[in-house]
Amino acid sequence: MSPSFGSSFNDKPVNEAATGPNGKELFEREQEDLLFDLKDIPKMACDRRINEFVKRARAAKIHAYIISHLKKEMPAMIGKAKTQQRLIDNLADEFGKV
Incomplete structure (x- = not known):
């Protein structure tokens, strides 16, 4: 949750008579x-930015692992x-293997 600040945004010092001694201290803090x-x-x-970059890099790495695994499962010729349909139908199991 973002903090909420109470303050006066002018150049004059806080009027202690209007806020009391605790109010002035609070405004200064x-x-x-x-x-x-x-x-x-x-x-x-x-x-x-660094955290977002790391998240994207992890997602790309996972994607590369999945694609590599699926490509290895595909036959070369016939x-x-x-096989592609079988892999699609059992995609959750294939993710578990990776």
Whole structure:
């Protein structure tokens, strides 16, 4: 869940008379947290890109294993259509073999 920040976005200091001593402290902590999170965005974006790349690489590797296995199961000359249909019908079992 994304955090929610309460803050005042002007250049003036927080009016302690309006917010009370706890309100001023809360606004200052929230401002520090927000600035920290804003500074951390580029790193998080880079991490997210790397994670997405790793996910795509894993999916490509799995796809290559499956295609390689199915190709090995296909005959070289005769009975390709029949074998292909058998592999399609038993695809869940073939995935288990891989």
